[in-house]
Amino acid sequence: MSAADPITSALKALAGALDEVDVPAMIIGGIAVIARGVPRHTIDIDATVRAEGLDLDLLIGVLAAHGIVARIPDARAFALERQVLLVRHTASEVPLDISLAWLPFEIDALERSTPVDFGGVRLRVAEVADLLVYKAIAWRDRDRSDVEDLIAKHWARLDLDWVRGLVAQFANALDAPERVGEFDAIVRRALPPNRG
Numbered sequence: 001m002s003a004a005d006p007i008t009s010a011l012k013a014l015a016g017a018l019d020e021v022d023v024p025a026m027i028i029g030g031i032a033v034i035a036r037g038v039p040r041h042t043i044d045i046d047a048t049v050r051a052e053g054l055d056l057d058l059l060i061g062v063l064a065a066h067g068i069v070a071r072i073p074d075a076r077a078f079a080l081e082r083q084v085l086l087v088r089h090t091a092s093e094v095p096l097d098i099s100l101a102w103l104p105f106e107i108d109a110l111e112r113s114t115p116v117d118f119g120g121v122r123l124r125v126a127e128v129a130d131l132l133v134y135k136a137i138a139w140r141d142r143d144r145s146d147v148e149d150l151i152a153k154h155w156a157r158l159d160l161d162w163v164r165g166l167v168a169q170f171a172n173a174l175d176a177p178e179r180v181g182e183f184d185a186i187v188r189r190a191l192p193p194n195r196g
Contacts, residue, residue: 005119006089006092006093006094007031007042007043007045007092007094007118008118008119008120008121009089009091009092009094010045010068010089010091010092010094010096011027011031011045011118011119011121011123012120012121013066013067013068013089013091014045014047014063014066014068014089014096014123015121015122015123016066017059017062017063017065017066017068018047018049018123020062020065020066021049021058021059021062023049023050023054023059024049024050024110024111025047025048025049025050025110025123025124026047026048026109026110026113026123026124026125026126027045027046027047027116027123027124027125027126028046028047028048028099028126028131028134029042029044029045029046029047029097029134030042030044030046030142030146031045031046031118031125032046032125032126032131033131033146033149033150035116035118035125036125036128036131036150036153036154037153037154038146038149038150038153040146040149043094043095044094044095044096044097045094045095045096045097046096046097046099047096047097047098047099048098048099048100048101048106048109048110049098049099049100049101050101050106050107050110051083051100051101051102052102052107054100056076056079056080056085056100057076059085059098060075060076060085063087063098067089067090067091068087068088068089068090068096069087069088069090070086070087071086071087071088071095072086075087079098079100083099083100083102084097084098084099084100085097085098085099085100105130105133105166109126109127109130109133109134110124112126112127112130113125113126113127113130114127128150128154128157128158129158129159129162129163131146131150132147132150132151132158132163132167133163133166133167133170135147135150136163136166136167136170136171136179136183137170137174139176139179139182144182144186147183147186147190148186148189148190149190151186151187151190151191152190152191152192155190155191155192160187164180164183164184164187167179167180167183168180
């Protein structure tokens with residue numbers, strides 16, 4: 001990603017805002033998948049911030065000062081109800097979804113995240129195993145494809161039993177028991193046949 005790239009421009013604004021608010025945060029979604037070595041296209045940015053102790057009004061104000069503004073009417077009320085702040089970077093028009101992290105898995109994932117450089121912009125990014133869980137929760141076509149690509153690239157250093165356990169917990173909570181079998185099928189496709 002070049003400095004002139006709209007995504008990089010939006011990431012720079014987001015990084016500035018998050019530094020100012022000083023809240024645990026990380027990149028998830030397509031940008032995180034790219035950061036973890038899987039080439040793919042994305043037009044938006046997904047991030048998450050720790051919700052406990054977060055001053056949402058302060059976050060909204062600081063984001064606005066960095067050129068990141070609401071993209072729906074009453075984004076604050078939506079964020080309180082749905083736990084995601086829908087904003088956009090005005091200069092680049094890049095949309096951003098900033099999730100509010102409350103669950104123990106999300107808090108642990110924030111702690112496990114590591115810094116990554118995006119064209120001179122440094123942001124924390126979810127680890128691969130945590131990305132797999134986030135993707136298994138969302139479970140759209142793009143998410144299933146990302147799961148397969150991430151496993152194919154990183155299988156040798158992944159604890160897939162641990163990931164599967166979390167996928168099963170979320171599948172149960174979402175009343176989607178079939179998701180575990182679908183996840184298992186993707187794992188079988190993604191793993192090399194002669195792994196040792």
